[in-house]
Amino acid sequence: xxxxxxxxxxxxxxxxxxxxxxxxxxxxxxxxxxxxxxxxxxxxxxxxxxxxxxxxxxxxxxxxxxxxxxxxxxxxxxxxxxxxxxxx
Numbered sequence: 001x002x003x004x005x006x007x008x009x010x011x012x013x014x015x016x017x018x019x020x021x022x023x024x025x026x027x028x029x030x031x032x033x034x035x036x037x038x039x040x041x042x043x044x045x046x047x048x049x050x051x052x053x054x055x056x057x058x059x060x061x062x063x064x065x066x067x068x069x070x071x072x073x074x075x076x077x078x079x080x081x082x083x084x085x086x087x088x
Contacts, residue, residue: 019027042050
């Protein structure tokens, strides 16, 4: 927390010894409410766009991970000779 955020309404910096526990909690709650008032909700079009971007990114990452998994699996089978447990 910066000094300006922690300062009281009188314009002087707040000191920890100045305020009790409940006063500090109340200040925190007021600051949280103040920050929440600044939040702007996305429009429906923006929300759909953001959702599509996230879904496309997830699909791309799934493809990358699948390709890496197949490549490493093939490499491990090649190095360690691979059909698994053999019955004698």
